[in-house]
Amino acid sequence: MKKMVKKNKHKSKIKRLKNKRIQSSPNFGSSLLKGIGLGSWFGNNHVEHKVTVRSIKKPENKKIKKVAGKKIKKPAEKISVKPKIKKLEFKRDKIKKEKIARKEKIKEKKLKKKEEIRRKREEKRKLMEKKKAERIFKIKKLVEQRNARKLEEIRKVKFRKEQEKKMLENKRKEVMKKLAEERAKKEKLEKERKIAEQARAFNEKKKEIAAKKEAKKPFCKEEFLKLGINGFDNLIEKGIPCGTANLVEGGPGSGKTIFCLNIAIDACRRGKKVLYMSFEEPEHRLRNHMRNFGWHPEEYEKKNLLYIKRFNALDIARSVEALLSEAKKELLIEVQPVLIPTDFKPDIVLIDSLSSIASAFSGEENRFRIYMEQLFRYLEGNNITSFLIRETANPTHVGNTFVERGEAVSFLSDGIIVIYNVFYPNGRRDRALEIVKMRGTDIARKIVKAEIRPGKGFIVHSNNVITGSYRLT
Template sequence: MLFYNMKKREKHRKKKIKGEGEKFIKTRIPGFDSLCGDGIPVGSSVLVEGGPGNGKTIFCLNLVKTMCERGKKVLFMSFEEPEDRLMDHLWLFGAKPDEYVKKGLLYVKRFNALDIARSVEALLSEAKKELLIEVQPVLIPPEFKPDIVLIDSLSSISSAFSGESSRFRIYMEQLFRYLEGHNITSFLVREVANPTHLASGYVEQGEAVSFLSDGIIVLYNVFYKTGHRKRAMEIIKMRGVDIDRRIVEFEIKKGRGIVVNPNKVLSGNYILT
């Protein structure tokens, strides 16, 4: 028995050391990593938020490319765009999605948020209003063990739980716990009409994910009083990382995707949306 426990402990220790090899993830999105200290801690849950068309999906597609090219396993869970459209977009950004899929590095899957809401409801009624079962049977395909999970978007999942915000919250807590327990780094898209920290009247609609998440990256649409627009981004928080707290410009470039300019801090007379 003692021998068995020692073997088990040694196995656990080795696993831990293996995991310690890489504590931080560099996104390798041009210009981004210099804003994010040592990088994004492995196992973090990061919200990618912003208004419509601000570049949230493209940010995630860029991550698919940079992560798969480094041999990381990526699960892209789409609640909005179909798989083939996302695969086509990846080609536009210089990625080779077919190759990643063939190597077993990429799994793009479209989910129906209503199915998830229904499954949670069924589980809840079985478990007397307490979600005792792990999220895995509900959401994460059991045959794929990802390093990175991208969810586009939490807002779509949330709207499927219409009027049942407590169920969505229970589900989110389980999901965050699952991701943390499996040391999966996740990027969770959230559509926001007003940037969280800017709008004084902002009420988090039953989501409470800002506090559950380890990091928040906001993508802005910048409107200048002169009539022109720009794109900008900011890291609002990243637990355990000394972040650069500036709002800097970025562009979405043909054939490359997101390119951040960490030296171009926003200035002038503008409004962030």
């Protein structure tokens, strides 16, 4: 009975294995194949196998005996599994070999990887050592260079200190030498001073005599004078004769003062000494006018070529009585009509203006005429070229009639330069210039355009004659 049960168990297990995948596991041998003795073979191997079991022929259908209404089963036939077990053992061995080969390959790969890592570490270590050595070499080189620089600096400092000591010693010797020379000079000067004191009185008298002789000499050594104003000299053949008195007249705002300041600065550039006598504007304002055109009056004042001074017209009016007494030979001393500084001998004198001087003689035209005669005589006697500004409301030399208000300045002057304000019908206003007369030279008799240009000063367009309809003032 026990044998039958075992056979039935084997038969049912074989049927379950038919066309199914069998996974080897730790419990496979003890549970599934315990009856056929395969548990010890699989062991703990986790490998999938597909086992195909041949179908077992069923016995022919025969009549089944019934015992007391129950079916009686026939005993199961004995199945042989030995060939299959051999086949499975062969596969097991093959799997083991493959597993061992795989393990060996994995080990070999790991060894290669470790060897590669070790080799790379070794290369990296060598590279780091090389870099470290190079860095140490560079540091040593930098340290050597720094030490060399320090030594060079120390050497230079020592050399500099030695040079400074030598220079100080030389300077001390030079100072001592100079002191000795100064002492000797002082002693010598003291001796010379005593000698000079004895001859000073004689030298002063000699200088006074020489100054009087020099005062009588003419200041202007040339025959004709070029003013240097752009375009003006083209209107005069030779130039203005030296020692002449020239009248510069025009209306308010015509540019008379700028014209005369331009004459002064151009004369200073040629080395002439110029005295500008102002009776209206103060000195600082005249200097500002010059600076506005880019001229530098201080430069020529330092060179003693330019002298700008403001005078009081009343002081001149008070001196008329002395001039009259001198004219009548009542005074034995010589009286000058112009207050020229004694330490400045000008070549050119500019008086701004005669109108201010005339206002000091209001109601005394005869006295003013006498003063002007004395002034022109003084300027002519000292050969001084002069320019006298006179302001006129309307031009006195234009038209069919000539009117002068008892001043006789036009007859006394050697030259007359007129600056006009030109008014056009369209409202435009310009400047124009004309030389009315000039004794001793030929002049161009025409009224030409003029302008005052910033940075250049007074400009005369000698070839541009004013035409058309206009009015002069």
